Amino acid sequence: MRTPRALVIGAGIGGLTAAVALERRGWDVTVLERAATLEPVGAGISVSPNAQRALDVIGLGDAVRDLRAWDEVGGLRTPSGRWLVRTTNDVAAERFGGPLVLLHRATLVELLRGALAEPGRVRTGTTAALVDPGGTETPAVVRERTAGGAERRHEAELVVAADGIHSAVRRALFPSHAGPRYARFTTWRTVVDGLDAPFAAHETWGRGTFWGTQPLPDGRVYAYAAATLPAGLRAPDDELAELVRRFGAWHDPIPRVLEATTPDRVLRNDVYEMADPLPAYHHGRVAVLGDAAHAMSPRLGQGGNQAIEDAIVLAHHADPAARMDVALAAYTRERLPRATAVGRRAARMTRATTLTSAPACALRDCAFGALSALVPKVSSLLALRALDGVADWKPPVATYASDSRGTRGARRRPEQEPHVDRTE
Numbered sequence: 263m264r265t266p267r268a269l270v271i272g273a274g275i276g277g278l279t280a281a282v283a284l285e286r287r288g289w290d291v292t293v294l295e296r297a298a299t300l301e302p303v304g305a306g307i308s309v310s311p312n313a314q315r316a317l318d319v320i321g322l323g324d325a326v327r328d329l330r331a332w333d334e335v336g337g338l339r340t341p342s343g344r345w346l347v348r349t350t351n352d353v354a355a356e357r358f359g360g361p362l363v364l365l366h367r368a369t370l371v372e373l374l375r376g377a378l379a380e381p382g383r384v385r386t387g388t389t390a391a392l393v394d395p396g397g398t399e400t401p402a403v404v405r406e407r408t409a410g411g412a413e414r415r416h417e418a419e420l421v422v423a424a425d426g427i428h429s430a431v432r433r434a435l436f437p438s439h440a441g442p443r444y445a446r447f448t449t450w451r452t453v454v455d456g457l458d459a460p461f462a463a464h465e466t467w468g469r470g471t472f473w474g475t476q477p478l479p480d481g482r483v484y485a486y487a488a489a490t491l492p493a494g495l496r497a498p499d500d501e502l503a504e505l506v507r508r509f510g511a512w513h514d515p516i517p518r519v520l521e522a523t524t525p526d527r528v529l530r531n532d533v534y535e536m537a538d539p540l541p542a543y544h545h546g547r548v549a550v551l552g553d554a555a556h557a558m559s560p561r562l563g564q565g566g567n568q569a570i571e572d573a574i575v576l577a578h579h580a581d582p583a584a585r586m587d588v589a590l591a592a593y594t595r596e597r598l599p600r601a602t603a604v605g606r607r608a609a610r611m612t613r614a615t616t617l618t619s620a621p622a623c624a625l626r627d628c629a630f631g632a633l634s635a636l637v638p639k640v641s642s643l644l645a646l647r648a649l650d651g652v653a654d655w656k657p658p659v660a661t662y663a664s665d666s667r668g669t670r671g672a673r674r675r676p677e678q679e680p681h682v683d684r685t686e
């Protein structure tokens with residue numbers, strides 16, 4: 263009998279994780295990616311313990327944990343450099359069962375690509391369009407168009423739409439959904455080679471602005487910044503000059519980071535989020551995941567982490583021998599409430615960190631500062647409380663044996679029952 267075929271549209275973090283996990287479940291997987299290469303756009307990405315445990319299922323969790331770059335002090339500061347809250351990665355590890363790990367996106371993409379049994383099945387420079395979502399008795403149909411204009415039609419038992427925030431598949435499946443809206447802030451990101459003198463990982467909150475500096479495992483430094491501004495604005499000269507105007511007088515190491523970067527290494531993106539959840543994360547034989555399903559504000563650092571969770575839960579339900587309508591309904595039931603709740607938490611965090619009123623910011627800083635002085639232990643936990651109920655998530659299975667490409671290799675967590683209701 264022919265091996266059931268899965269087509270993954272999009273080779274971002276969500277699509278690649280789904281491809282690896284579905285291969286391990288015994289699917290014949292092809293990934294179609296519009297970009298000419300897998301070189302990811304972007305800079306750093308934080309991978310929290312929930313996603314590390316999801317990656318354990320496909321044997322990659324420890325590879326990520328081993329890349330933990332900071333153990334010492336991190337926390338929250340004011341633009342003058344005063345610490346409001348200090349914490350360490352050990353506190354995070356104790357609270358969530360793992361450290362917070364910051365990687366360059368390219369490192370994560372490389373780990374995922376390296377875990378594919380057949381990396382050649384990722385076809386870059388090719389755009390996919392959904393022709394038919396399929397039904398109980400009929401396959402889904404996808405049209406692939408190469409950069410040269412050649413077209414090819416694919417039939418598949420399962421299609422994974424991991425085509426990102428502006429997902430064309432989402433629009434085709436849910437045409438009346440409003441889609442993403444502007445989250446009221448714009449971001450800058452850069453990666454610089456190691457700074458001469460050491461620094462402590464930090465995030466610094468100003469009025470309607472914030473800045474973060476974090477070490478990467480390879481010695482480079484990831485910095486990000488944001489400001490509450492209308493969508494579509496761009497610096498009149500260049501984005502580095504804009505950063506210098508806005509953050510150049512803030513505390514060390516921020517001026518050093520600005521000194522070490524160049525205009526071509528500064529990325530600027532307006533942030534969009536899905537305010538209203540989709541009615542479902544599937545239709546016919548198509549599962550929607552990652553930003554395509556639930557783009558969220560990056561204030562919790564969870565967009566990519568949720569895409570990884572989605573992919574692992576999808577593969578868990580999508581046993582190649584299962585009825586796809588039943589499997590995908592189970593996927594929606596499990597993921598939609600979870601990703602919606604995380605997205606709402608991220609939106610609340612955004613409101614707290616993009617306050618523009620001077621009295622509100624002063625009150626916020628005063629409250630953090632006072633708590634920190636009075637009860638340092640509590641305040642170090644405060645910095646992490648936003649991740650309670652998020653970073654402690656566990657996947658439905660512990661692991662698929664790495665040498666297995668079939669379901670027999672799955673080891674279920676003892677406390678968990680199967681999620682798929684086959685009587686539906």
Ligand SMILES: Cc1cc2nc3c(=O)[nH]c(=O)nc-3n(C[C@H](O)[C@H](O)[C@H](O)COP(=O)(O)OP(=O)(O)OC[C@H]3O[C@@H](n4cnc5c(N)ncnc54)[C@H](O)[C@@H]3O)c2cc1C
Pocket residue numbers: 271272273274275276277294295296297306307308309388389390391424425426427429430449451531533551552553554558560563564565566567568569
């Ligand atoms: C400033 C900023 C900081 C962030 N920081 C973090 C963080 O620290 N931690 C975190 O977890 N998340 C973070 N995020 C969010 C994270 O980047 C996204 O949630 C994540 O990249 C989503 O992954 P994805 O695979 O769903 O989509 P994407 O990474 O967008 O991948 C979609 C892929 O689909 C391809 N594609 C699109 N259409 C087609 C088509 N028709 N045919 C073929 N291919 C197609 C695209 O080329 C792309 O490669 C941040 C986001 C921003 C903006």
